[in-house]
Each structure stands twice: as C-alpha cells, then as structure tokens.
Amino acid sequence: MDDPLIVVTLLLVAACATAAVAVRDPERQALVLAVLGTTLAVLFTVLQAPDVALSQLAVGSALTPLLLLLSVRKVRRRGRKKDKAR
C-alpha cells in the first residue's frame, strides 16, 4: 500500500550509498556517510522499524563521521611529522 514511498526511500539509499563509494576524498566521504545514515533511518521508519531507525540515527548521523574525521586528522598529522623529520 505504501509502495511508492518505499521505492523512493530505497532509491535515495541506493544513490547515497553509490555516492559514498564513488567519492574519493575521505572528508567528503564522511559527509556523504552522514547523509546516508539519515536516509537509512528514514528507510527503517518506512519499513515500520522505528527502534532500528533510532539506533541508526545515533550511530550514523554523528558518531561515524566524528570517528572518520578524527582518524583522518591523526593520519595527516603523523604524515606531516614524518615529512618534517626527513
């Protein structure tokens, strides 16, 4: 009965996931991942699983990008130190 809604959200998730794979720069990838987390939460709500959507939101919208950006930062800093040492 809600077929168009499910199709629209599935298409959004598919487009976003493809973009997350296709984008090369890790910082931009983190941005796409944050949007992917939000669209996945909407998909879970449409599929009548709001509890799964809650945990997806908690993990996907803030925690995953934070971890990614922090690790990218640390790796870059270490690279800079090595460059200076040479």
Next chain:
Amino acid sequence: MNGWTVAATAALAGGVGATVWGVATGPLRRRVVAQNLSTSLACPSLLLLAQGYDRPSYVDPALVLALLGPVGTLVFARLLAEDLEKDPPKAPWLTYAASGFGAVVVLVLCVVGGPDRAMGKLLVTGALLVGGNLIASRALAGGIAGSRHG
C-alpha cells in the same frame, strides 16, 4: 497511502533527493550545506510519516534526528574548519527555507493533533530542529568564534 504519506514522499523525493545530489557533487562548501539541509528536510518527513501511519511513537526518531543532526553538522564545522575558512559556505535562503518548511510542518501537525502531551513533544522537536539548524549553519559560515581554531 493518505495525504500525509504523499506529502512525506514528496518531501523525501524532492528535498532529500536534492541534498543527496548536493552532497555527492560540487565543492566542499556546497557539501556541508547539503548535509545540514538533509537533516532539516528528513526530520519533517519523519513527523509527516508518524502522522500518516497514525503512530505517535514514530515521533521519537524525528526527535532524535532534530537533536543529533545539528550535532553532526557542528562536528563537520569544527573538524573541517581549516578547509572551510578558505571559501566559507553561504546559503542563508536555503537554510531559512528548510527551517521554515520544518516549522510549517510542526505547526500543521500541532493544529491537527490538538492540545495534549504529543503536541508538547512536537513543539520541542520543532524548536530543536529550527534552532539547531540555524546555529549549525552559523557555525559553518564561521559566525561562531572558536570554531575556526581547530
């Protein structure tokens, strides 16, 4: 499907679809704005879905999204500050339009639902959504001192 879910479908296909396009292409300043807008467009859609399915408990994901979405944008504003300083993102009209859409949805749902406890929850969600998005877009544009020195 009823009118509420049709409205949610339209908001998802038009609004969130546009933000997915915006976040996947273009310069960094456009991507962070699109990420911020995706929150402020997905949250009203979740509220519309809760009304369409006639399940008041479905408002909870919208409340969590209104709380955590701006937090995620602030994370980007803080950790990408060096890159954003070179060309700061400025899209005030888009931000105001998305916030206005959220406020309109919350007000319509309040009028339809009538005054009870659910209405308080809706109002809290709307206030968090609009306030959080305005603060997050200010932080992205470099308006908050301290977000520049990462």
